[in-house]
Amino acid sequence: MEPVNGYYEASMNFDMEHVRPFLSQLEEAFSLGLDVDHLAKRVAEAEVETAYGCDLHLAFEGQPVNMKFSAWIDDIDAPDLYFYVTSEKLAEGIDAEMEKFCEAHGL
Template sequence: MKLKSTVIIIIGLFIFLGGCSDTVAPKIQDKNPEEASMNFDMNNVKPFLQHISPLIDSGFSKKEITQVQEKIEKMKPDDEYEVGKFDIVYQDKKTQLIINAFMDSPDAPDIYIFTTPDLANKIQDEMIKFADELEADN
């Protein structure tokens, strides 16, 4: 009788916990990425991406920045698509950095960066500072 009760408890726990599964660490921990966005002059995209690169532990360096810049430079007016999707490490956690661009007008893309809420907020803050610095220089 004791064995039967133990088996029933084990089966109940098995069902309650969702059955058996292969344990694979999730690649992306953020199910709800947030957006940081701004319109740039073409010649300011790469400097801005270089400016935010130090915020990211790894996965977004010169190579990835050059890749994004080259894709954006090939865009025609009214083109809109993903120009980069990178597996990055931010604050010791794996996540993604997704960059979309919309060529609003020739040589002036709108850049949309999707990532963790914390990093997206920091990038948005840097976008504002970057725009303020450009305006002060003019």
């Protein structure tokens, strides 16, 4: 995995109904300090053909990590979620959680 401007990417398309559960799973797995309710609400409220994004200062394994979270809403029911993080290990962990989520939900 190669960083771009110091950030590693993990991304996937989600059905809108799966955004909050995935963010909750991510927070449960890594205790990052994500405000799951706020992020899920902002994604759900974004208009089609727009992007929502924010910079987050979180903790991963006791170390500070920056995350650029964004959601591209090209379909009201299926946003693309992007997690750009300054930790390669966290990006790989997010990818692994996406895979687990898909397997658990038959996606």
